Amino acid sequence: MLRQPIRWWASVAMACAASLPVTPLAQPPLTLAAAQAEARAHAPEAGELDARLRAASAIAGDALRALRTDPVLTGRYGSAPPGDAAGRSWGVGLSWSLDLSGSWTLRGASADAALRQATRQREDGLRALDEAVAVSVADLAFAQRQVNRSEHIAALLDVAADAAQRLLGAGQGSQLDVDAADLDLTAARASLAQARGARERARARLSRLLGRDADAGIVVDDQADPGDVPSPEQLSRLVDGDPRVRAAVAAVEAARLDLAMNERLLWPTPTFGVGVESLGREIPAAAFTGAPPGLRARWTDRELVATLSLPLPLFDRRREQRLRARAHTWRADARLATSRADVLVELTQALVDLRSSAEAYRVVSSSETALDRDYRLVDRALRAGAIDTVTRTQTIRRLVEAGARLDAAARDLRVARARWVRRAGGPGEPHHE
Numbered sequence: 001m002l003r004q005p006i007r008w009w010a011s012v013a014m015a016c017a018a019s020l021p022v023t024p025l026a027q028p029p030l031t032l033a034a035a036q037a038e039a040r041a042h043a044p045e046a047g048e049l050d051a052r053l054r055a056a057s058a059i060a061g062d063a064l065r066a067l068r069t070d071p072v073l074t075g076r077y078g079s080a081p082p083g084d085a086a087g088r089s090w091g092v093g094l095s096w097s098l099d100l101s102g103s104w105t106l107r108g109a110s111a112d113a114a115l116r117q118a119t120r121q122r123e124d125g126l127r128a129l130d131e132a133v134a135v136s137v138a139d140l141a142f143a144q145r146q147v148n149r150s151e152h153i154a155a156l157l158d159v160a161a162d163a164a165q166r167l168l169g170a171g172q173g174s175q176l177d178v179d180a181a182d183l184d185l186t187a188a189r190a191s192l193a194q195a196r197g198a199r200e201r202a203r204a205r206l207s208r209l210l211g212r213d214a215d216a217g218i219v220v221d222d223q224a225d226p227g228d229v230p231s232p233e234q235l236s237r238l239v240d241g242d243p244r245v246r247a248a249v250a251a252v253e254a255a256r257l258d259l260a261m262n263e264r265l266l267w268p269t270p271t272f273g274v275g276v277e278s279l280g281r282e283i284p285a286a287a288f289t290g291a292p293p294g295l296r297a298r299w300t301d302r303e304l305v306a307t308l309s310l311p312l313p314l315f316d317r318r319r320e321q322r323l324r325a326r327a328h329t330w331r332a333d334a335r336l337a338t339s340r341a342d343v344l345v346e347l348t349q350a351l352v353d354l355r356s357s358a359e360a361y362r363v364v365s366s367s368e369t370a371l372d373r374d375y376r377l378v379d380r381a382l383r384a385g386a387i388d389t390v391t392r393t394q395t396i397r398r399l400v401e402a403g404a405r406l407d408a409a410a411r412d413l414r415v416a417r418a419r420w421v422r423r424a425g426g427p428g429e430p431h432h433e
Helices: 003-018 032-042 044-062 103-169 175-210 232-241 243-264 319-365 367-384 389-424
Strands: 072-079 086-097 271-283 297-309
Touching: 032 044, 032 103, 032 175, 044 103, 086 297, 103 175, 103 243, 103 367, 103 389, 175 389, 232 243, 232 319, 232 389, 243 319, 319 367, 319 389, 367 389
Parallel strands: none
Antiparallel strands: 072 086, 086 271, 271 297
């Protein structure tokens, strides 16, 4: 006897929960722009991109050093064996190999090109992060919609189960109708539990990208708008502006400058040296012939010595280094051509996906009004007991399918736009000089 009041109160509670506005939530809905800005500021991926750029900047600053070899300090000390005319000797010298080819200018230019490459790679990485955040926001918005629709369906089926029980108590209907309504309600509640689990998983994925701990209360702004779809004529211009292509162009420039630097290093690198030599000399007494007994001589020679050594580039001529640098230029040219082709096909595919998704959403978005109206009509019919089991099942199934189709179209549109913006650029794009 208590089943009917319990069902009635449960139906009222679910209807009230479903009708609650979004504004009283602990935190306002997170917009896509705010989510992308937060990810750029706090995501681990953004920190890794910044670290790579700082490393490239440090290398570029160091590449301009002209003096790249350390001077060499040498010293020696010796003592001649007895009977030798030479006595104790020592020497101190300083030598230094100097690059006079001017290669540091080309080395600095190559490193600067590599820095520009790292800058474009960071830009591309931030675009990829924006895309991942946009897709994650679309997934969470889809999960939110699924929870809301599941709650509506569960509320309708709860009303249906209550109505079937009341009809059975009034001598109308049958136990089969009651069981069918209960089974449908059980399935709807199970679907609602699964939808809530999917929503929490989507929240966890988005929290990861935002650099947050798992946030169980995060809610995203749910707005799907086809917007303006670009024309195919823009693709050729967008290819040259893609950061991957610009990074490949910078890589080609860096490789060619590196080759020019290795060619410049063919110039001989002279080594200059300066030193002081001290040589002690001695003539023992027995060495003098016809001299008075005990006559001997000892003196010290000191000299200031300057040396110059110049290697002759006859055999090595930096052959291996130059071949490696030349091969690097070949690979860079090939990567540039591949990058242009990849970017063009990705832009084309992204544009096709965006156009088709926008058209599909425009077609199904008109069903939103009919869905809202049918929810209310079915609720009234169920409460009045004016709908049979077969019609109820067919109607509920149609509402579920139509709602899922609309929500999937909205998600597909968001994902397609995110992929297009990833490749074509858009709001949130960093500024460059």
